Amino acid sequence: MQRVAAVKRLPCSFRGFRVSLPLGRALAVVVPVLLLIIVDLTLFARGRLEPDSDAGSRSLADLLAEHHPEPEPHPDEHISAPTIPLLREYARTVRQGETLLALLAEQPLTHNEALAASRAMGAYLDPRRLRPGHQLLFRYREDDPYTVHSIGVRLSAERRIEIERSEDGTFDATEIVMPLTPIPVVIRGEIRGSLYASGMSAGLDPNLLHTLIQLYSFDVDFQRDVRSGDQFAVLFEEYYDEQGNWVRSGAMLATDLVLHDRTLRMYRFNSDEGPDYFDAEGNTIRKTLLRTPIEGGRLTSGFGHRAHPILGYSHLHPGLDFAAPIGTPINAAGDGVVEAVRNTSGFGIHVILRHTNGFRTLYAHMRSAARGIRSGVRVNQGQVIGYVGMTGLTTGPHLHYEVHLNGRPINPATIEFPPGRTLRGNELERFHQNRRNLERILLGPHLGDDT
Ligand SMILES: [Zn+2]
Incomplete structure (x- = not known):
């Protein structure tokens, strides 16, 4: 496996860092990462899809180390650290039918305190929208194990609400959104057998592969059109936290399917009606019916x-x-x-x-x-x-x-389907700009520059 780096950002897909409120010292080191990792699983021997050869090959760890250098410890840090009391944390996962107040009642909180904590959280999330799988983190100071010190409400890998008891016994809430860095990744492969099996063995996420096959099913008859030796490339995002840990996969951004008689590309685009996939001319990929209502048949x-x-x-x-x-x-x-x-x-x-x-x-x-x-x-x-x-x-x-x-x-x-949606005017202009950016990553820097 070879990983090739390039330094270009995708203007379309990069949601900026969102940190709604101060995060404390630990999160203060925000390092802008201008990183693209192109995972090249199958090297194309032939020229057209040859990745940029002078981009070098470095591992993800190297690249992250290069762009996330270990921060120098702040001189005050050693002095101030011991004054923070040690906290013990108890995690409680929300189950079906449980309410916030009922969960708070399990802890040593008076009814009024529970109401106050619930109201504080309400500034960011309606307590009725707490769902099974959300997690409550109850924290106690080691020297005061009968007073709830703070409550974390973990809503996802990247979003949580912190409810903190203040000096006067009231509760304040803050919302913390982890700044995740999307790193575009390209996976290329050659089709041996079915596209599904080849995609799986190339390391594509099954959900992403399912979307890919469904979208291609509008135009590709997988029975007759796809042959062994045909090639695919998929550009998608992987989200990493500040420590370089993988958090989750993002959306598929662009794909390239090179069949023996034609090349089919599609591009994700945030149109005025929401995100959807389009061909190179800005026509929606979706049609009334799928060509093949079964995978691998x-x-x-x-x-x-x-x-x-x-x-x-x-x-x-x-x-x-x-x-x-x-x-x-x-x-x-x-x-x-x-x-x-x-x-x-x-x-x-x-x-x-x-x-x-x-x-x-x-x-x-x-x-x-x-x-x-x-x-x-x-x-x-x-x-x-x-x-x-x-x-x-x-x-x-x-x-x-x-x-x-x-x-x-x-x-x-x-079947000739009635024409779907086609982008026009301003929207089409934005689409083409976005498409060219995606192509440079999907195909390598020397390709996709032709328009
Ligand atoms: Zn029949």
């Missing part, structure tokens, strides 16, 4: 006339068949409403969805519908609605998939 039967494998006579096969192992999740091809979940002798267990623009989709031979999928329920594009099985008239486990437009079956492989 193998197209075994196309749309058209053929001899029925069981009944023998020639008939119209009004959909596509994807062979896949029993239990493979089936995704809703588009946003819509469940029209029916039925079990018939032909289709076996099947789901019919109704979408906008007169489209309906049908998914047959399921082992079972997914939990909660029943007539009248709203589903989102990509949501799992059932699992591959072999119920009904079938010779093996597969998904039989049909698309109907205004009541007639049409070939899902060749």
Whole structure:
């Protein structure tokens, strides 16, 4: 594995440091990190996607050490430290149905103190919005173990509220937002077998990979278009705290998929309607229906006339068949409403969805519908609605998939979808600027500069 550094910032995606209130000495060393790590998992031998060769190769630890030098201890620090009383901290995770007041009542606090602490927190978070998984940190001074000294309310890895008892016995709250540094990372790989398996072995996060495949499913028929040797690159963010610890992954920013006959790129952009993914011309990637409502399935039967494998006579096969192992999740091809979940002798267990623009989709031979999928329920594009099985008239486990437009079956492989959203004017200008920045990182500094 080789890591290549460049020094460029992504203006679009870098949310600035947000520290709402003083953080104390420990957090005072804010080091602006102008770091980009490009993780190069598979080196492309051929020229076009060759990473910048003179960028050198250094490890993440080296880079962080270089940009986060150990701070010199402040001369006062040694003197003042011992005067801070030692605190013991007890963590209590919020469980389903628990209220802040009930949790405060578990501690040696009077009812009035609990109310005051709750009110103080209310300046930053409505106590009713405390959720299971949030954590309360009760702190006691070692020399006074029966008086709550302060309460931390940990809402996420980067956000907490500190409720502190003041001299006069009242409570004050402050909100602390950890300044996380997003570091763009590029993972490249070559497709061997499926894109999913190749992405996993290249180290892509499964959630990110799921999004990637779903977005590409609008334009790529994974059965026919993707071959071994095709290449992919994904640019996304990893968030690190000030100590250089990884905290969480961020959004996918740009991707490059080089197929044997075309190259497909998409870019995340904060449009006026919120963040979404667009192609290089500023057209939204999303379309009414996914091309392939199943991941990793193998197209075994196309749309058209053929001899029925069981009944023998020639008939119209009004959909596509994807062979896949029993239990493979089936995704809703588009946003819509469940029209029916039925079990018939032909289709076996099947789901019919109704979408906008007169489209309906049908998914047959399921082992079972997914939990909660029943007539009248709203589903989102990509949501799992059932699992591959072999119920009904079938010779093996597969998904039989049909698309109907205004009541007639049409070939899902060749649907012309109504055009989606296209960026224009000012928004398009902002998009192109952002796109060029992303391309420089995704493709390397010498590429993507052509416009
Ligand atoms: Zn079929």
